[in-house]
């Protein structure tokens with residue numbers, strides 16, 4: 001039996017952030033990652049200004065990342081190029097940092113800070129009654145007062161804890177590849193909001209071109225489960241169709257690797273319990289309106305350990321409450337919104353509004369940059385509060401009339 005202070009399951013951004021904060025505070029933290037050192041993660045590699053703020057808080061050197069100054073939104077024939085806004089909470093720039101390098105950098109910082117990291121080692125929670133007492137990993141038992149579930153989109157570890165996706169809530173699927181482009185050093189992300197599937201049906205989701213500054217662009221498409229025909233949607237075909245649209249303007253070469261797809265969890269029925277709590281994707285912290293979750297993962301990982309440092313016994317409950325105050329209303333609004341845009345007849349006019357005027361585009365930008373939450377002042381925050389109220393009233397109707405069966 002091995003004893004430590006804190007166990008982390010998963011070495012993505014959420015788990016690494018938790019391990020960094022804990023190790024720096026002198027906590028004996030052990031992290032288990034089932035992939036090898038330097039494992040890749042299927043992702044768009046986009047770091048929002050919110051993610052940059054979290055990385056700065058973690059004192060991560062961002063110089064290896066490719067700086068991004070804003071977002072170009074394309075909806076039909078309309079294009080709007082906007083700079084990330086200056087706010088008092090987040091910097092006015094984001095970044096693109098390919099996950100293979102980004103995650104390796106973060107986990108290396110955790111190791112340098114003193115975390116004991118075990119690669120190629122799957123960990124599964126061990127329970128005594130309803131309390132998580134540690135994990136079973138590499139044929140051994142590990143014990144700690146708190147276990148942090150940072151295992152990404154829900155799998156075997158989440159299942160043991162009842163921390164699964166809510167089957168009544170939407171989720172996303174997305175696919176990405178890398179391709180060479182002469183425009184790799186551009187400082188704007190590009191998002192095409194008017195995607196259509198092979199039958200011409202508008203897809204609630206978007207196609208992205210995220211220039212990585214290293215000769216390549218991360219190209220991908222993502223879709224929400226709220227659309228009719230989602231189960232039959234072929235992401236490879238959707239990606240190829242999108243690549244055909246951007247090939248000429250981007251001087252795009254062929255894919256450098258086989259396109260890979262992964263899930264975007266947007267809900268979680270239970271994210272804490274005695275002796276454990278969930279962070280990042282494991283807790284369903286992905287913005288339903290853009291599929292981004294690195295920033296929420298970093299923030300929730302840090303917040304979890306701050307609560308552990310304050311009081312290990314109350315950490316799960318206090319964390320659950322704090323993280324709920326920070327994210328729940330925004331994510332709930334996003335999920336309800338995704339039922340709305342699952343209807344093609346609402347998606348089309350919605351897009352026209354989203355980029356139609358400068359004021360609307362600014363709000364869309366704030367949403368796409370994960371810059372909005374319950375603490376956001378100004379127009380975007382007000383719109384969120386109003387939308388939250390209106391969509392709450394409409395919730396039963398939205399679910400009854402959802403496009404996806």
Ligand SMILES: Cc1cc2nc3c(=O)[nH]c(=O)nc-3n(C[C@H](O)[C@H](O)[C@H](O)COP(=O)(O)OP(=O)(O)OC[C@H]3O[C@@H](n4cnc5c(N)ncnc54)[C@H](O)[C@@H]3O)c2cc1C
Pocket residue numbers: 009010011012013014015032033034035039041042043044045046047048121122123124150151152153155156157173174175176220261262263264279280281282285286291292293294295297
């Ligand atoms: C195609 C795609 C594009 C995306 N683009 C963006 C984007 O541009 N920007 C953005 O912010 N977000 C994006 N996201 C979402 C983003 O990838 C996730 O929100 C983010 O990776 C969450 O980090 P995490 O640490 O919670 O989980 P992960 O990064 O998934 O890390 C979880 C880790 O846990 C490990 N693990 C799992 N189970 C176990 C176990 N039992 N024992 C040990 N280890 C285990 C896994 O191997 C993995 O390394 C995208 C997602 C997809 C699918």
